[in-house]
Structure formats: structure tokens, C-alpha cells
Amino acid sequence: MRWVSGNEERADLEDQQAGGKKMEILLELNLKQKLATRMCIILSGTVIFAAFCWDNALASLALGAVVALLLRSPKYVFALLMTASRDFMAFQRFVALNLYLLNTDRRGLTVARWFQKQARANPKKSCFVMDDRKMSFAEALELSQKVAGYFRDRGLQNGDCVALFMETRLEYPCIWLGLSQLGVITALINSNLRGDSLLHSIKVANAKALIVSSELVDGLQSLGDKDEIRGLPIYQFTDDESKNPSGHDLLPKAVDLTLALKTQQKWELPHTASSKEVQSKLLYVYTSGTTGLPKAAVITNLRFIFMAAGSFYMLKLSSDDVVYNPLPLYHTAGGIVGVGNAILNGSTVVLRKKFSAKNFWLDCSRYNCSVAQYIGELCRYLLATPYTPEQQRHNLRLMYGNGLRPQIWSQFVRRFGIPHIGEIYGATEGNSNLINITNRVGAIGFVPVYGSRVYPVQVLRCDELTGELLKNPQGYCIRCKPGEAGLLVGKVDARRAVSAFHGYADKGASEQKLLRNVFTQGDVFFNSGDMVVCDILGYFYFKDRTGDTFRWRGENVATQEVEAIITNCVGFEDCVVYGVQIPHVEGKAGMAAIVDPNRKVDMGYLSVVLRGSLPPYARPLFIRLMDEIPRTATFKLKKRELAQEGYDLKILTDPIYYLNRDGIYRPLSQEQYEALRSGRAGL
Numbered sequence: 001m002r003w004v005s006g007n008e009e010r011a012d013l014e015d016q017q018a019g020g021k022k023m024e025i026l027l028e029l030n031l032k033q034k035l036a037t038r039m040c041i042i043l044s045g046t047v048i049f050a051a052f053c054w055d056n057a058l059a060s061l062a063l064g065a066v067v068a069l070l071l072r073s074p075k076y077v078f079a080l081l082m083t084a085s086r087d088f089m090a091f092q093r094f095v096a097l098n099l100y101l102l103n104t105d106r107r108g109l110t111v112a113r114w115f116q117k118q119a120r121a122n123p124k125k126s127c128f129v130m131d132d133r134k135m136s137f138a139e140a141l142e143l144s145q146k147v148a149g150y151f152r153d154r155g156l157q158n159g160d161c162v163a164l165f166m167e168t169r170l171e172y173p174c175i176w177l178g179l180s181q182l183g184v185i186t187a188l189i190n191s192n193l194r195g196d197s198l199l200h201s202i203k204v205a206n207a208k209a210l211i212v213s214s215e216l217v218d219g220l221q222s223l224g225d226k227d228e229i230r231g232l233p234i235y236q237f238t239d240d241e242s243k244n245p246s247g248h249d250l251l252p253k254a255v256d257l258t259l260a261l262k263t264q265q266k267w268e269l270p271h272t273a274s275s276k277e278v279q280s281k282l283l284y285v286y287t288s289g290t291t292g293l294p295k296a297a298v299i300t301n302l303r304f305i306f307m308a309a310g311s312f313y314m315l316k317l318s319s320d321d322v323v324y325n326p327l328p329l330y331h332t333a334g335g336i337v338g339v340g341n342a343i344l345n346g347s348t349v350v351l352r353k354k355f356s357a358k359n360f361w362l363d364c365s366r367y368n369c370s371v372a373q374y375i376g377e378l379c380r381y382l383l384a385t386p387y388t389p390e391q392q393r394h395n396l397r398l399m400y401g402n403g404l405r406p407q408i409w410s411q412f413v414r415r416f417g418i419p420h421i422g423e424i425y426g427a428t429e430g431n432s433n434l435i436n437i438t439n440r441v442g443a444i445g446f447v448p449v450y451g452s453r454v455y456p457v458q459v460l461r462c463d464e465l466t467g468e469l470l471k472n473p474q475g476y477c478i479r480c481k482p483g484e485a486g487l488l489v490g491k492v493d494a495r496r497a498v499s500a501f502h503g504y505a506d507k508g509a510s511e512q513k514l515l516r517n518v519f520t521q522g523d524v525f526f527n528s529g530d531m532v533v534c535d536i537l538g539y540f541y542f543k544d545r546t547g548d549t550f551r552w553r554g555e556n557v558a559t560q561e562v563e564a565i566i567t568n569c570v571g572f573e574d575c576v577v578y579g580v581q582i583p584h585v586e587g588k589a590g591m592a593a594i595v596d597p598n599r600k601v602d603m604g605y606l607s608v609v610l611r612g613s614l615p616p617y618a619r620p621l622f623i624r625l626m627d628e629i630p631r632t633a634t635f636k637l638k639k640r641e642l643a644q645e646g647y648d649l650k651i652l653t654d655p656i657y658y659l660n661r662d663g664i665y666r667p668l669s670q671e672q673y674e675a676l677r678s679g680r681a682g683l
Contacts (some may be wrong), residue, residue, distance in 0.1 A: 308340020376403025450598025550579025
């Protein structure tokens, strides 16, 4: 790997930009040439056909229609011609997906029933692999049936909820699969949470019991004897006792779940399935949404199947694939889209406790993976590693996920030799689902030009500074034209898996995500909170996030939660948290502006509080002390203005503090500032 100076790096960047512009011009000329050729063929064919059959009224009508269409909307014809093969391929896969979903719905095949079918068809095949351990489909099914039997004997019933607080391990999916056989909902708690966020996640799910793994006991102990968890049955999942004959330290009053399951009898699903089962709640997956503490998004059986099968069918995966999944299992990407390949489709899924850029390609080669998952941040980490020949000694034919930046897309594909990238867009709780199956650089997905009014995804005009929707004289929203940035929304239709919105466990929070009377009276749309741009070919490109949430380290950060903790700590009423862009870094880093005209904030104490209250990704990287925070005429804090100012030492006179590696906030030095701007800060 060659180290370059700032000037060399800027020169390289300018060369890349110049090359990019040349490439765009060549592509545009190439497209125009193809368009002209295809139009000539169509017109020639139509004219020849009409010449032989001019007395035929149908021929005359066909000629007139083609000429009229070309004269009235040449751009539409251009888009139609350029995307015909793409749309035909997508149509075939979309039909196959919907037939699968229809079969699932009519037969009442829940996630647990699909897994049972796969396990009985391939009992000895590896289901989950992690480190040196393997779990076959038969073993995974047996463990899930024991979990079902154990908690059935404990009195849990359909509709109850159990909170699962566990790091990635082979048994993780088996536990919630077992609970789902009873109709029990599992709340997948983020293993990074501590303090009030952890307590809130358990409380909002109305959990009747809690399963915790031994490595996270300290996180649970930090809650103390809170009313919300006092009396809550706790089941502790320990490591195999053969490795520690003396046993494990258990929480007070906790049950050793590992030991209990060893002698537990299996419980099997009834043979008859109800069509209503597939609509029942399966999981709570937590998302920060746009405001406040983590929200428990409702994942029904059918929604799980749609998300997992959607990527499987649209990206044409196979049951013979070995899928590398280094993502946490409490998230949608790793815990649903990832493990769903094994549960629903019979693929082997390789898990990893924690992502490692150094071992990513070694793991893919070691386990002979053919498919791997990513998130945008993960791709940046991989590019930051020194080059080694082993990085291309893999058998991957596809990497899929979300958040791969257009700026590094081509570089990532070339360096690591990835034949195909499948970029997916979708929120855990949302219905604005898109997928890029054609390797289109930078696109998050597409909708055929003739299907823009049919597919539930729409882009609405809005004020880019405030995110406020713009309306026509009749009071309805306005669709964006190609090239216009707007708010991405999805029409809600409870009858279809692709467009249903099940919301959160908190009904009030669900209503906040809905837009009503968008195009007609009574219609309902899900607000994604994301700004996108759609081009003339129907490809969508992500532009920015609206609202109070920003993404950092692959996680969504809810600013109101961080603001509340800082405000309570420093004793000031006004504090605002927002995301700021750092060159060469994925996502936005957190920055907090605090009103402190007398500069009395104890930065050492604030450092300790934030370390103890927030996971690493939610701690602000910068803190700015201000005499006054700017507000609008309606007294709203101007977050966007502050975000644009960022941490620029050249224009700001306010004190700016930077979170150092030891977890302490100290004044941002000029050397640190230059390192941040040049990408040498090691973020």
C-alpha cells in the first residue's frame, strides 16, 4: 500500500473527477447512439410493415402511434428502449417472488414451518457456521424445539414477548425460532445498549421474560434494581459446561438456560397450519426511527419472509450458496436478510461474532463462501486495509447489502474482484423497498418507467432545508420529476406484503411515520425520512436523511436521546445534536452544540457520563460551546445551519472539543483538524 501526501491525494482526486466526467460524456454519447439506432430500427420496421399493409387500419394506427409517441415524449421512448431487458429480468424475478409469497400466505407457512421443511429436507447439511463450530439443520431444529418445549412448560403463550439480549452465536436464531413456534414474540435487543436505552427497550416490548448471554451480564447488572425489571424472570444462556466444569457465575435468581435445555423434551408444531399464523407478530427489531429512544418495529412472519425471500429471489441466490454474514443478528440486515437464507431457503450461513476487516476475505476463502453481505461502513473499512493477494482469492460471485457509496463503488469492485453488487434499500419498519440487480453504480434500486404510478414507491417534492412537503393548489402532494430531489415515501396497503406497514409496538410512534391524504382523500403513505433522486431510466439514488436521525458506524443515531443525556449532565436547557460530514468517511459523525456563555462545562465529567450512557457510535465526536444557538422565527433550532458550519476551525470562533481515543474530550487542535480533512484521522 502506498502512502500519499495531501497534495498527491488531491491530485489523484482531481484526476478521478476528470476521468469521471470523460466517462460520463462517453456514456452519454454511447446511449444516444444506441437510442438513435433502436429508433431507426423501430421506425423502419413500422414503415415497411405499413407499406405492405397500408390498407390495413391496424397498420395505419400502429404507424401513427409510434410517430406520435416519438414526437410527444421522446424521453419516455428513450427510457423504455434502454431499460427493456432490465425490466424483463426484474419482472420474471418479481413474479417468482410474489408466487412464493402467495403460496406462503395461503398455506399459512410461518417462518418456523419453513425452517422445519428445510431441516427435514437437508438434516445433515450445515445450517450455521461460526469459527470452528458447525450446526446442522437437524441440530438447529432440535434446539429450537427444545426451546419451544421449555418455555411452553414455563407458561408462555401466544402473543407474549421475551427479550433476547445476546451477542452473535450459533444458538441465537434457534432461540427465537423456538419461541415463535409458541406464537411468542422475541424482542431482539441491541447488545451495545446500556443504561436507560437498554431499560427502555425491555420496557417498550412489554417483555414477560428476559434471555441474556453470559458475556452481557454486566450490561444487565448496570440497570440495578429498577422497577421495570424487578420480578422479571431471567434465563441466562451460558457456554458449554464441558469447557468449565465448575459452572458459570449466574445472575441472582437467574436460571441456567443451557443446562435446562440439555434434559428438555422437544415440542413440535401441530401438523395443521392456520392462514392467520403467517400474519402474526414474530419479532421486534429496534430502530431509532427519526426521534427519541429506540423503537420496537413489528416484524410479522410474512414481513420476515418478504424481506428474506425478496433478496433471495431478486438477486437470484441459490440454496447451494454459502453466505458470509458478519453483521449483528439484532439488526434487520444480519438477523433477517442474512440468516433468512438458511431458515427459508436452505443455504448455509457463516456467522462472525464481530466484523473484522483483516479476516473478512480470509473467512470468505476459508468457508468457501459464494455470497457475502455488507453495509456501507464495512466496505470503507475493507478498502482502508493494506492490499494483499489473499483479498482476491475468494469465490464470491455476489455481495449484497445497503449503503455502498457511489464514490467508492467502482474502486471496491475492482480491488476485490466482485462480479456483482446487489444494493438494497429499505427500512426495518418501512415499505419503501428498492433493489439494484443490474450493477448500476450508485443506484439503490429502480422502478420501471411504466410502473412509476403502480409500484407503491413515490418521490414527493419538499423543501430541502426543512423537509416540509410542498402542496399543489388543491392541497395534495406533488410528484418529483426525474432529476429532482424529494422525499421517498411508500403507499401503505395492508393486503400486500410488499407495501404493508406494521409500525411499532408503540402505536403513537407508528402514526408519526404516516402521511395521509397525499394524492387523494384517504390514502396513506409511509414517510421514509430519506431524500432521493430518480433519473429518467427509473434508477433511484440516495441523497440525504431528513429529520433528527443520522447514520454513523453503520448505526442510526437518534439525536433526541443524546441531547437528553447531555442536557441532564451539564444542566443547560439548550443543547442540539446533529450529524456532520467528514471527508473520506462513511455516514455523519455526531456533533453537539451546547449553550455555555460562561464556559463552565466540565468536559472531563461530560466525557465520563457519555461513555457510561451511550454506545460508542452514539457518542458525539465533536462538542461546540456557544453563547446562543440560532433559532427560526418559530423558535425552532437551526440544526441544518449548525451542521453546515460543522467543525471548521477557519470560520468558527467558538471552542470546539474533539473525542480522543482515550474517551476524553479535548480542544480540537489544528493538527487533528488537518488529519480529519485529509482522511488521516483513522476514523
